[in-house]
Amino acid sequence: MTQEPKPQDDLHEAWNALSAPDREPPREDMAAAATISPMLDTDVEVCFCIECGCDDWHACPGGCSWLRVDRAAGLGVCSECASRVADWDRGDRTCTEESQMAQDMAWEGGQ
Numbered sequence: 001m002t003q004e005p006k007p008q009d010d011l012h013e014a015w016n017a018l019s020a021p022d023r024e025p026p027r028e029d030m031a032a033a034a035t036i037s038p039m040l041d042t043d044v045e046v047c048f049c050i051e052c053g054c055d056d057w058h059a060c061p062g063g064c065s066w067l068r069v070d071r072a073a074g075l076g077v078c079s080e081c082a083s084r085v086a087d088w089d090r091g092d093r094t095c096t097e098e099s100q101m102a103q104d105m106a107w108e109g110g111q
Contacts, residue, residue, distance in 0.1 A: 050084060052098060066078060068088045073093070
């Protein structure tokens with residue numbers, strides 16, 4: 001019985017293809033790399049949680065993921081702050097003081 005490859009396996013192979021300049025990657029690695037190269041765009045806005053201030057590069061201490069995210073606005077609600085999803089869905093994207101401080105520090109080069 002053959003096991004179907006998982007999407008993260010494709011991403012792993014693609015990452016290896018992109019990050020191994022000392023070898024010529026197999027053709028299938030190059031195809032996978034081409035599909036994820038837009039996701040590696042450094043111009044993508046870093047998003048901050050409107051409640052706790054965690055961001056794409058600094059998760060909550062126990063780990064978290066985005067429940068809601070607006071890349072254009074650079075804001076979201078992480079899984080540790082699920083109580084703010086209802087606010088977000090109503091259009092209230094007001095950041096807490098903690099979140100605003102984290103964003104200010106990032107813009108000042110603190111991250």
